[in-house]
Amino acid sequence: MDPVLAKIKRLVLAGRLVWTVHAETQMAECGLDRQAVVEAILNAQWVQTKRSRSPWRRGRTERVHIIKSFSFDGVFVYVKGVVRTVHGRDEFYVIVSAKKAD
Numbered sequence: 001m002d003p004v005l006a007k008i009k010r011l012v013l014a015g016r017l018v019w020t021v022h023a024e025t026q027m028a029e030c031g032l033d034r035q036a037v038v039e040a041i042l043n044a045q046w047v048q049t050k051r052s053r054s055p056w057r058r059g060r061t062e063r064v065h066i067i068k069s070f071s072f073d074g075v076f077v078y079v080k081g082v083v084r085t086v087h088g089r090d091e092f093y094v095i096v097s098a099k100k101a102d
Helices: 003-013 021-030 034-043
Strands: 017-019 048-051 063-070 076-086 089-099
Touching: 003 034, 003 063, 003 076, 003 089, 021 089, 034 063, 034 076, 034 089
Parallel strands: 017 089
Antiparallel strands: 048 063, 063 076, 076 089
């Protein structure tokens, strides 16, 4: 398994997730709950990593991780997030979370 995906899954299992307002809003619009997103992350077989190109980022770039997977109920979920170290502790920030259109 990809070491980055393994790290993200371990953070999820440890409950070290941070949900952004943007992700919460998107989840509500798509009818997703946190449980479905967590299930999709745990079911994931691969992760795609890109460098952030956000104009709001100053200084060092950030690696954005994209996971496309299914919840336990078979709902396809798209998750975008970053691993950040806050107060010496890694956390997975869920930035975007959406369900694929039917």
